[in-house]
Amino acid sequence: MRKDQDLLEPLLPPYIRELNEPQQEAVLSLIGPVLMLAGAGTGKTKALTARFVHLLKTGSAHPNEIFAVTFTNKAAFEMKNRVGDLLGRNVEGFKWLGTFHSVCARFLRKHAELAGLEPNFTILDTDDQLRIFKQLIQAENIDEKNWPARLLASTIDNWKNRAFTPENLPMSENDKYDGLGRSLYAQYQDRLTRLNACDFGDLLLKVVTLLQANKDLLQRYQKLFKYILVDEYQDTNVVQYLLLRLLAAGHQNICCVGDDDQSIYGWRGAEVGNILRFESDFKDAKIIRLEQNYRSTEYILAAATGVISANKNRLGKTLWTSSKGGERVRLIGHWDGGEEAIWISDEIEAMQVGTRGLRKYNLSEVSILVRASHQMRAFEDRFLKTGLPYRVIGGPRFYERLEVRDAIAYFRLLVSSRDDLAFDRIINTPKRGLGDSAQQKIRENSRVADKSLLDGARECLLSNKISGKGATQLRLLLDTLDRLRKMYIQGTISHIEMAEQILEESGYTRMWMSLQDKTPDAGGRLENLKELIKGLEEFENMEGFLEHIALVMENSTDNEVEKVSIMTLHAAKGLEFPAVFLPGWEDGLFPSQRSMDESGVKGLEEERRLAYVGITRAEELCTISFVGSRQVYGQWQSAIPSRFIDNIPVEYIENLTLPGLYGYQLDERINQDIDNAATLSDDIQSRAAMADVYQSPGWRRLQNSKKTHKDPKVEIKSSITDAEILSGRFLVDDKVFHQKFGYGVILALDGGNADVFFEKAGEKKLRAPIEKYLILADSLDEL
DNA sequence: AGCCTCCTAATTTTT
DNA sequence: TTAGGAGGCT
Numbered sequence: 001m002r003k004d005q006d007l008l009e010p011l012l013p014p015y016i017r018e019l020n021e022p023q024q025e026a027v028l029s030l031i032g033p034v035l036m037l038a039g040a041g042t043g044k045t046k047a048l049t050a051r052f053v054h055l056l057k058t059g060s061a062h063p064n065e066i067f068a069v070t071f072t073n074k075a076a077f078e079m080k081n082r083v084g085d086l087l088g089r090n091v092e093g094f095k096w097l098g099t100f101h102s103v104c105a106r107f108l109r110k111h112a113e114l115a116g117l118e119p120n121f122t123i124l125d126t127d128d129q130l131r132i133f134k135q136l137i138q139a140e141n142i143d144e145k146n147w148p149a150r151l152l153a154s155t156i157d158n159w160k161n162r163a164f165t166p167e168n169l170p171m172s173e174n175d176k177y178d179g180l181g182r183s184l185y186a187q188y189q190d191r192l193t194r195l196n197a198c199d200f201g202d203l204l205l206k207v208v209t210l211l212q213a214n215k216d217l218l219q220r221y222q223k224l225f226k227y228i229l230v231d232e233y234q235d236t237n238v239v240q241y242l243l244l245r246l247l248a249a250g251h252q253n254i255c256c257v258g259d260d261d262q263s264i265y266g267w268r269g270a271e272v273g274n275i276l277r278f279e280s281d282f283k284d285a286k287i288i289r290l291e292q293n294y295r296s297t298e299y300i301l302a303a304a305t306g307v308i309s310a311n312k313n314r315l316g317k318t319l320w321t322s323s324k325g326g327e328r329v330r331l332i333g334h335w336d337g338g339e340e341a342i343w344i345s346d347e348i349e350a351m352q353v354g355t356r357g358l359r360k361y362n363l364s365e366v367s368i369l370v371r372a373s374h375q376m377r378a379f380e381d382r383f384l385k386t387g388l389p390y391r392v393i394g395g396p397r398f399y400e401r402l403e404v405r406d407a408i409a410y411f412r413l414l415v416s417s418r419d420d421l422a423f424d425r426i427i428n429t430p431k432r433g434l435g436d437s438a439q440q441k442i443r444e445n446s447r448v449a450d451k452s453l454l455d456g457a458r459e460c461l462l463s464n465k466i467s468g469k470g471a472t473q474l475r476l477l478l479d480t481l482d483r484l485r486k487m488y489i490q491g492t493i494s495h496i497e498m499a500e501q502i503l504e505e506s507g508y509t510r511m512w513m514s515l516q517d518k519t520p521d522a523g524g525r526l527e528n529l530k531e532l533i534k535g536l537e538e539f540e541n542m543e544g545f546l547e548h549i550a551l552v553m554e555n556s557t558d559n560e561v562e563k564v565s566i567m568t569l570h571a572a573k574g575l576e577f578p579a580v581f582l583p584g585w586e587d588g589l590f591p592s593q594r595s596m597d598e599s600g601v602k603g604l605e606e607e608r609r610l611a612y613v614g615i616t617r618a619e620e621l622c623t624i625s626f627v628g629s630r631q632v633y634g635q636w637q638s639a640i641p642s643r644f645i646d647n648i649p650v651e652y653i654e655n656l657t658l659p660g661l662y663g664y665q666l667d668e669r670i671n672q673d674i675d676n677a678a679t680l681s682d683d684i685q686s687r688a689a690m691a692d693v694y695q696s697p698g699w700r701r702l703q704n705s706k707k708t709h710k711d712p713k714v715e716i717k718s719s720i721t722d723a724e725i726l727s728g729r730f731l732v733d734d735k736v737f738h739q740k741f742g743y744g745v746i747l748a749l750d751g752g753n754a755d756v757f758f759e760k761a762g763e764k765k766l767r768a769p770i771e772k773y774l775i776l777a778d779s780l781d782e783l
Numbered sequence: 784a785g786c787c788t789c790c791t792a793a794t795t796t797t798t
Numbered sequence: 799t800t801a802g803g804a805g806g807c808t
Contacts, residue, residue: 071797072797072798073798099797099798100798101797101798102798105798123798125798145791201798203798204798235797264795265795265796265797268795268796268797372795373794373795374793394796431784435784551798568796570794570795570797571795594795595795606795632793632799633792634799634800635799765799
């Protein structure tokens with residue numbers, strides 16, 4: 001092999017020459033099924049784009065004969081950029097290079113009539129969906145308390161992910177949502193069709209259904225798409241998988257790139273099985289492993305490898321790097337979340353000028369990756385206090401803001417008069433004196449005549465069902481909509497002018513202006529509206545803009561100022577940073593208890609992959625931290641270090657924990673015949689004598705005690721029973737001592753929880769098992 | 784229609 | 799603890 005490569009080398013174009021051997025193989029194997037197993041940081045995007053370009057350069061396919069899909073807009077954007085760079089030309093015209101959803105939307109608009117839709121159908125977001133579900137649920141007289149709309153939404157979404165239509169929904173799913181799921185699903189789909197709308201799931205499902213039902217159509221596209229490229233294959237769900245199988249069925253020229261170790265979206269329908277099964281799905285598939293990591297140092301990679309090796313269910317890869325050594329993964333424990341945030345904040349400050357013999361780091365080189373978004377708060381609080389610039393990635397989005405959604409509803413109504421949801425949203429915003437009763441009449445009218453709400457409203461005016469002030473206002477609105485729509489279609493006004501005028505003439509901007517001295521955020525909202533209009537300039541027409549915002553919900557990122565990034569581990573996939581902080585590595589938080597409870601070993605393995613993703617984001621410096629007690633929903637809970645820490649080989653860890661502070665457990669000390677009371681009441685400092693905590697007996701004990709942890713399969717439960725608690729370790733009015741809060745008195749006991757009043761810290765709610773961190777003050781005296 | 788109070792639930796989230 | 803929703807009251 002090496003020889004052939006050497007011979008070929010001078011002939012290879014530069015975009016291939018610069019690849020390593022397996023990457024080259026992945027690019028050059030154009031014919032037949034290829035699975036590229038690309039570990040973290042192994043240059044898969046580089047290989048994927050090179051392959052795309054190679055297909056064009058060799059004349060194997062025209063741009064529009066390659067079906068190339070990614071999951072996120074970010075990934076699609078990057079791929080387009082890189083392909084464009086390599087080709088030295090604009091790539092915008094490449095029709096089938098994009099996200100699954102955008103590519104399917106394109107397909108569906110082209111063949112809308114086959115799916116019973118008009119080509120200008122609306123793509124609904126979750127908010128729209130939820131409102132429809134609520135209406136349906138109300139109509140069915142279902143108690144929303146017990147059967148929330150969100151549950152129905154997720155049930156149906158789940159079905160769509162698995163390619164279940166109301167018609168082919170298996171009987172085994174019948175009992176979902178109180179046995180009404182199927183019927184509500186069917187009603188929902190009817191409703192969508194009548195609205196000339198699709199939800200996200202439909203974009204994919206409808207394409208698959210169309211292709212399955214129309215042999216001709218399928219053959220046409222099988223022929224058109226000579227090559228198929230798929231990014232992040234481990235994240236594909238059933239529908240996506242079916243779509244790919246359908247399209248590739250003929251020539252089998254399908255190249256999927258993925259990493260089973262980075263599959264972290266099982267909870268939203270991704271099937272790791274798809275990647276594990278590739279070989280049996282596609283005969284004679286070529287499996288290529290990209291294992292050379294270009295991102296992280298040797299030690300970071302070794303630590304990550306240690307963690308992921310604990311998973312049983314994986315194809316297996318061995319990442320390696322030519323870089324040697326590096327900083328060991330730093331591990332540090334703290335008392336609680338507040339101190340953890342303070343330490344990390346201080347450390348980042350110090351890193352900017354250089355600390356602990358490390359190089360200097362810019363803020364933008366540093367990120368904090370958390371398991372759950374509520375963890376971000378402690379950091380935001382701290383950073384706001386110290387004035388450290390930070391940026392939260394994946395926060396609330398521009399297009400989800402109230403005023404932006406309102407404005408978009410106006411736009412939608414201009415483009416598609418059948419968009420009842422949009423009508424609903426803006427009919428009385430701003431107030432037009434069209435309250436419940438008027439809207440009821442409009443709805444009634446539309447239903448009877450089987451017309452859109454807009455036409456129903458028109459009808460109400462003609463037949464004088466609505467009168468007075470409301471009628472005048474309604475007439476004004478309808479006339480404005482009609483006039484602007486007409487002018488837009490005729491080309492008299494641009495989509496931008498249309499947008500400006502509808503917001504102006506409908507009174508929408510005026511509404512916010514008049515609110516300006518009443519609500520503090522009105523100014524910001526007007527700003528957002530301006531920004532929205534400005535955003536329109538990038539599009540040729542309103543339809544294109546609406547498509548964009550439906551599919552691309554991204555917020556504009558400001559990159560001017562140096563900032564620390566805070567985000568969830570999920571949001572961090574695909575990113576890399578020189579320095580990464582991974583706080584909250586405690587059992588129950590990470591791995592998340594819920595994940596383990598709900599999905600057992602499968603859930604635990606996905607959590608571990610998340611840990612792997614986290615560590616592999618770091619290029620040079622990775623710092624993991626955990627706390628002894630954390631406030632969860634206002635109650636203090638004791639915690640032990642995450643079991644994932646056990647998976648990191650000790651030789652790659654540097655422990656920064658102050659002696660005595662790590663996963664410090666009071667009960668452990670009790671068991672261990674504490675030398676004297678001073679150790680307890682006073683301080684940690686007395687334990688400072690112990691040099692390396694990680695090697696200390698205490699640490700080992702912690703490890704041993706953790707070994708008794710059962711796998712989730714066997715169920716993880718508190719070993720403390722109510723009976724034990726009642727049997728009276730604690731009673732109301734007992735004087736107690738807490739490791740952090742000091743002395744206090746028990747005010748109330750309930751189940752295993754306790755309300756305690758502390759001399760210094762005031763009243764606290766402590767959650768079971770309280771004996772983990774409370775001790776009777778009397779027993780202290782005894783010691 | 785808007786404000787207030789009570790209740791409940793609480794990972795991850797792209798498209 | 800807190801945020802968001804529902805339901806009630808003015």
